Amino acid sequence: MRDEAPIPLPAQGAILLVDKAEGWTSHDVVAKARRALGTRKVGHAGTLDPMATGLLVLGAGAATRLLTHLVGLDKRYTATIRLGAATVTDDREGETLRTAAPSDVAALAEAPDRIAAAVAALTGDIEQAPSAVSAIKVDGRRAYERVRAGEQVELRRRPVTVHAFELGAPRPATTDDGAAVFDVDATVRCSSGTYVRALARDLGEALGVGGHLTALRRTSVGPFDVTEATPTPSLAEGRVERLLEPAEVARALFPELRLSGEQAVDLGHGKRLELEGHADARLLAAVSPEGRLVGLVEVRGGRSRVVTNFPTPDADRGAGS
Numbered sequence: 001m002r003d004e005a006p007i008p009l010p011a012q013g014a015i016l017l018v019d020k021a022e023g024w025t026s027h028d029v030v031a032k033a034r035r036a037l038g039t040r041k042v043g044h045a046g047t048l049d050p051m052a053t054g055l056l057v058l059g060a061g062a063a064t065r066l067l068t069h070l071v072g073l074d075k076r077y078t079a080t081i082r083l084g085a086a087t088v089t090d091d092r093e094g095e096t097l098r099t100a101a102p103s104d105v106a107a108l109a110e111a112p113d114r115i116a117a118a119v120a121a122l123t124g125d126i127e128q129a130p131s132a133v134s135a136i137k138v139d140g141r142r143a144y145e146r147v148r149a150g151e152q153v154e155l156r157r158r159p160v161t162v163h164a165f166e167l168g169a170p171r172p173a174t175t176d177d178g179a180a181v182f183d184v185d186a187t188v189r190c191s192s193g194t195y196v197r198a199l200a201r202d203l204g205e206a207l208g209v210g211g212h213l214t215a216l217r218r219t220s221v222g223p224f225d226v227t228e229a230t231p232t233p234s235l236a237e238g239r240v241e242r243l244l245e246p247a248e249v250a251r252a253l254f255p256e257l258r259l260s261g262e263q264a265v266d267l268g269h270g271k272r273l274e275l276e277g278h279a280d281a282r283l284l285a286a287v288s289p290e291g292r293l294v295g296l297v298e299v300r301g302g303r304s305r306v307v308t309n310f311p312t313p314d315a316d317r318g319a320g321s
Contacts, residue, residue, distance in 0.1 A: 004238050006038025012293060012310055013041075013061025014243035015070075017229035020048055020056050024232050033058050036238045045070035045221065046192070051093055054218035055226040063246045065308050069253060069283075069296065073222030074163065077188045079213055081200040083108060083170065084181030086210030090131045090197035099179040100209035108170060108182055108207065115167065118206040122199055123165045127157040131197045161191040165199065183214065223252045246310060247293040250285035257284040257297065257304075264288035267295060273304040283307060 016037075018029050026047035034042045043064045045057040054077070059067045084105040087094035108115065170182040188196050197213050204211020219226050230241040250256075263273055267286055281299045288294050295309040 007036055007238065007240060007243070009037055009039065009061045010243065010245050012246045013059065013063030014245060015063050015066060015249045016058040016060060016240060016243060017224055017226075018056045018058060018235055019226050019229040019231045020053055021232045022053050023050055025050050026056060029056055029232060029235070030058065032232070032235045033060065036235055036240065037061075043067050045073075046075075048218060049091075049216070051091055051213075052216040052218065054216075055221050055224065055229055056218075057221050057224060060243075062311055063249070065310060066246055066249055069308070070222065070249075072192045073253075074189065074191055075194070075218060076220040077186075077190075077196050078215075078217045078219055079186045079188060079196050079200070080215040081167075081184050081186050081203060081211055082173065082175075082181050082214050083184060083204055083207060083211045084209045085175055085179060085212060086201065086204060087212045089212075090195075090201040091213040091216070094212070096175070096177070098210055099175065099177070099181070102180045104209050105180050105182060108209065109172075115170070115207065118203055119165050119167055121206065122202055123162045125159065125161050128160050128195060128198050128202070129157045130155045130195050131201070158193070160194040162188065162194060162199070163191070164189040245293075247285065247287050247291055250293050250296060251287070254283045254285045254296065255281065257281075257286045257299075259286055259288055259294060261289050264292075264294050267297070267304065267306065268309070270306065270309070273297075274302060275299055275304055276302050278302060 016033060018033070020026070020029055026044055030042050030044060034040055037060050039060055041064060042058055042060045045059070045067045048054065048056060057067075057070055059065075082092070085099045086097045088097060164187065166187045168185040170184045173181050173183040175181055188194075188199065190196075196216055200211045200213045217226075228242065230239070234240070259267065267273055278299055280301070284297050284299065286294045286297045286304070293310050295306045297304045297306050
């Protein structure tokens with residue numbers, strides 16, 4: 001049990017990058033962050049399955065207001081895909097549905113062009129059916145709850161973008177049951193909402209042998225990289241590598257609108273700023289002279305409109321209690 005005092009949060013809260021270990025749930029990570037930072041006000045910008053490792057982006061205190069702008073960022077993953085066997089969950093933790101004939105699996109080693117064509121068909125703007133054990137709700141219940149209850153679940157296909165889907169060389173492997181399969185390492189860069197497990201499943205189906213994930217690691221979310229993240233064992237001990245203040249995060253995501261002292265006060269009070277000569281912009285990080293994030297604003301016709309406001313340090317005092 002930790003006896004140390006909580007890590008103090010900046011006045012406007014902070015964004016915390018965490019490198020989640022296998023076996024941890026995203027809820028586990030949030031709970032440890034609440035304890036380490038001494039606040040209940042902690043949220044995340046997208047979960048990872050317990051089997052997966054890698055980058056989770058958390059917000060604490062008033063910085064949770066930024067999470068809505070982080071959820072939709074592109075993601076990058078590394079993965080290992082097993083070709084030759086399909087599972088209920090599209091990953092190694094599910095029951096095996098079927099395994100391919102050894103001859104069909106062996107033929108893959110002689111058909112690199114066929115594999116490349118299947119990968120190309122799963123790259124770009126595609127429609128993808130999420131895994132049946134995803135957290136998507138079907139008539140008010142999570143899909144994975146229905147699957148575990150023995151129900152047949154088929155989720156609607158939805159548009160996603162796979163910016164890059166790159167495979168290494170297939171290598172022979174064997175399942176626990178002794179079936180011959182191939183493992184192949186993959187790198188995927190994709191839009192938010194893309195299921196890498198579904199890519200593995202669909203690649204296996206396209207090749208006629210079945211496929212699923214045996215490993216998955218998220219390496220980046222937008223401009224944030226897992227190499228800058230706090231490992232979960234450190235977080236469990238109450239230590240973090242770095243807390244990112246809201247202004248730093250906002251500047252990494254959006255162009256900066258540098259305010260004068262008077263403009264910062266006016267914008268903080270909800271007033272619209274006259275920005276003659278300023279080009280229209282969807283979102284800007286409005287920052288005070290001392291480097292504090294005042295808000296995220298859009299500019300139309302030379303006037304600002306606050307999309308997400310951030311409290312002043314005095315207003316935010318005690319937000320984490």
